[in-house]
Amino acid sequence: MDALITAAGLGTRANLPEGMRKEMLPVYAVRNGKIVLRPILECIIHNLSLSGADKFFIVLDAKDRHTADYLSTLNVKSEYIYQKRAEGYGKAVALAKEYILGDFILNAGDGLILDRNKTKNMVDLYRSTGKTILSVMAVPNPQRYGVANIKNGIVESVVEKPEHPTSKYALAAFYVIKRDVMDLLDGTELTPAINRHIINGNTVIPFKIRRSDWLSIGNSNDYYKILRRAYNFSRKLISS
Numbered sequence: 001m002d003a004l005i006t007a008a009g010l011g012t013r014a015n016l017p018e019g020m021r022k023e024m025l026p027v028y029a030v031r032n033g034k035i036v037l038r039p040i041l042e043c044i045i046h047n048l049s050l051s052g053a054d055k056f057f058i059v060l061d062a063k064d065r066h067t068a069d070y071l072s073t074l075n076v077k078s079e080y081i082y083q084k085r086a087e088g089y090g091k092a093v094a095l096a097k098e099y100i101l102g103d104f105i106l107n108a109g110d111g112l113i114l115d116r117n118k119t120k121n122m123v124d125l126y127r128s129t130g131k132t133i134l135s136v137m138a139v140p141n142p143q144r145y146g147v148a149n150i151k152n153g154i155v156e157s158v159v160e161k162p163e164h165p166t167s168k169y170a171l172a173a174f175y176v177i178k179r180d181v182m183d184l185l186d187g188t189e190l191t192p193a194i195n196r197h198i199i200n201g202n203t204v205i206p207f208k209i210r211r212s213d214w215l216s217i218g219n220s221n222d223y224y225k226i227l228r229r230a231y232n233f234s235r236k237l238i239s240s
Contacts, residue, residue, distance in 0.1 A: 001051035001123070002100050006092040008061040008224040009107030021067055022217045023109040028230040035092055035234045040217060041067070044112045045076055051120040052127075057099050058109070059083055059092045088188025089173075097182050101153060108173035111216030113209060114233045119174070122207045126176035132197060132204045133176040134158070136169040137211045145170030146191040148206055155204040160191035169206065172214045178202065 005104050006225055007023040010175075026037040029046070038046075045056060046146060056078040062069055081095050093106065105123065113135065126133045136148045142165040149157045149167045158171065172193070184193040198204050217226060 001103040003134045006059045028234045049114040090190045095187040135172040139170045
């Protein structure tokens with residue numbers, strides 16, 4: 001199954017030096033029974049490979065050769081899509097229209113579900129239902145996120161950063177998406193396209209995870225917390 005990873009953001013909230021990508025910041029992971037440091041982008045690819053992804057389309061900044069050079073060292077089938085300027089998540093996804101012809105996995109390049117079993121379970125849910133699957137998590141501040149309104153186990157609508165949210169469930173940036181969502185993209189955000197997908201009569205299923213399941217590199221002040229969470233999870237894997 002194809003996977004699309006968007007890794008062309010500027011990372012301004014992370015306060016990184018010019019030319020450095022937050023997708024390349026290291027986090028703790030387990031490889032061959034040992035705790036190691038790997039770029040979060042590599043961790044995403046590793047987890048998705050174990051969950052059924054067999055080809056990766058990765059959106060990169062047109063000037064970012066360092067990340068492309070690193071990715072070329074990984075033993076995965078991949079193709080790079082270069083973005084000239086950052087214009088929002090929806091625009092980055094839209095760049096893959098000519099590359100991805102079927103349903104696909106979508107993951108932002110700066111976040112992942114720590115437990116790869118949950119990643120696989122979500123992909124398996126898509127395989128058994130054939131429906132778009134959205135990972136969602138209960139958060140105390142849903143107005144900062146895309147929000148899923150859920151009723152009777154179905155996503156009724158999604159709204160991007162609503163001023164007055166009617167649901168506590170935020171979208172985590174990991175989805176398994178029907179291909180027609182690509183044709184509904186119109187603007188800088190992905191969320192409205194998913195909502196139009198729902199309005200068009202498509203069933204969308206939420207996959208609930210805990211907030212602690214989702215690891216995302218945001219601003220520099222929180223990076224040490226991310227490292228601690230990844231290390232503690234890796235220790236738990238080693239000891240289990």
